[in-house]
Amino acid sequence: MVEAVPSGNAGPSGNAAPHRNAAPSQDSACYRIAIVGAGPAGLFAAQHLVSRPDVPVLVDLFDRLPTPFGLLRYGVAPDHTSIRSVARALARTFDSDRVRFLGTVELGRDITRRDLLGAYDAVVYAVGASDDLMLRVPGEDLPGSGSARQFVAWYGGHPDAEPQSLRGVHSVACVGVGNVAVDVARILAKDPATLAGTDMPEAVLAELARSEVTDIWIIGRRGPQFASYTTKELRELLATPGLAVSVEADAFEGIDSTSPDRRTAANIEALREAAGRADPAPVRRRLHFLFWHRPIALHGTERVEALELARTALGPDGAVVATGQVRTIPADLVLRSIGYRSTRLPGVPFDEERGVVPNREGRVLDGAGRVLSGEYVTGWIKRGPIGVIGTNKSDAAETVGHLLEDLPPLPRHPEDPLPGLRLQGVHPTTYDDWLAIDAAELARGEALGRARVKISAWSDLMRLCRDGGPDAVPPGGTPDSPPPQTLY
Ligand code: NAP
Secondary structure, three states: OOOOOOOOOOOOOOOOOOOOOOOOOOOOOOEEEEEEOOOHHHHHHHHHHHOOOOOOEEEEEEOOOOOOOHHHHHOOOOOOHHHHHHHHHHHHHHHOOOEEEEEOOOEOOOEOHHHHHHHOOEEEEOOOOOEEOOOOOOOOOOOOEEEHHHHHHHHOOOOOOOOOOOOOOOEEEEEOOOHHHHHHHHHHHOOHHHHOOOOOOHHHHHHHHHOOOOEEEEEOOOOHHHOOOOHHHHHHHHOOOOEEEEEOHHHHOOOOOOOOOHHHHHHHHHHHHHHHOOOOOOOOEEEEEEOOEEEEEEEOOOOOOEEEEEEEEEOOOOOEEEEEEEEEEEOOEEEEOOOEEOOOOOOOOOEOOOOEOOEEOOEEEOOOOOEEEEEEEOOHHHHOOOOOOOHHHHHHHHHHHHHHHHOOOOOOOOOOOHHHHHHOOOOOEOHHHHHHHHHHHHHHHHHOOOOOOOOOOHHHHHHHHHHHOOOOOOOOOOOOOOOOOOOO
């Protein structure tokens, strides 16, 4: 066993001398670990790996984007600024000279599973959930029907996000009663002037400022006692200035006020309170909670104009069944926020039914349920799209614990894989390239009287990477043609 590698050389959050993070300690006696995905799950895994002074590891954090932080940067609502402290804590992962960021490298496009297994002592897949579930009802493909995931990516400034237009949109239906629906409803409900303090791209702020949305619907196929949003998020939405809230009276029928758990009881209380209060003056937007309804069709000629819903109830086995009653609400934009789904990683086992990589406590399993040596998984691709950012910490601890137990007595891969990758034509962007993007976003913010303005165009991001360091070369293709759309 060799001595531990020292850590802590730089401050990605801007509190110490910046480093290039392209050539950390390359001690040949260190274990080399690849983590695919530099979002919260991957970053927590890296932190756990380098926190063990008795196990010398070098961690390469790959990401298909030139920016680390994944869902923390692109999925957390921009007005949730308190999460920035989590971002700062996760950024400290790169303070360690044992952690290297290799951006714009995509598994399946630039490198293969075989490449990784041939160059590293262990590989951890932490790619999150980049797809979303479909309603599978007629009319879902009409313009004006989309996923909350795409909408969130747009207002979060993701480089792959398609621009969204709110022109002519008066009524928006969010299907699903989870935190994503609540986030989207809040962003649509807020006075855009209050969003200037966020890091949203300017074009997004401008589009929200033009919004003519008057009505926002949140639609649950079950009752408020089954809603999956958290009370804090619900209360925040209900407290939006100028927001009138309607909840149909029968939503509360059949709720046994003695039995619900604390969260459910608090959710129902918040909803009852909001439903019973007088409308604000003036009413800026109206939020309608519609429970016990599920979409059966989207209607419209050239684009969505209405959403047809079936009244639902619980069947004897607890499944949601249609009662036969149908109603239609006006909707110019329908956003399904019914859950995310991970996608198959090329060559890596995948459970299509559950939408995860099959695993036992983070150890990847093959089709026969046998543990695959050297392959691990953490985050949403391990457990499914559930839990908040912090859930990833304990999840990563479990995976990394097993990884460390499984490491062979001596490292098997003494060589730095980076020169070989370059020979293959793969030119990762570096952590310093991200720092150049970071600095440019702050400068753009300063010029506009805002704290930060996200840079969302691939061409701008890659230009900053090129200008920021000689190693930064865009991956195959021109910078203006975005890679296939998958979001971490
Ligand atoms: P979610 O919490 O799983 O909620 C999905 C909702 O969609 C549920 O209400 C579900 O109803 C409904 N649904 C599923 N399939 C449906 C269908 N076919 N038709 C109608 N409704 C359907 O998912 P999410 O909102 O996407 O959130 C994902 C995760 O991210 C959650 O863990 C969430 O807490 C987290 N998140 C947290 C924050 C935050 O902390 N601020 C923000 C965003 C996301 P049923 O219950 O009946 O299945």
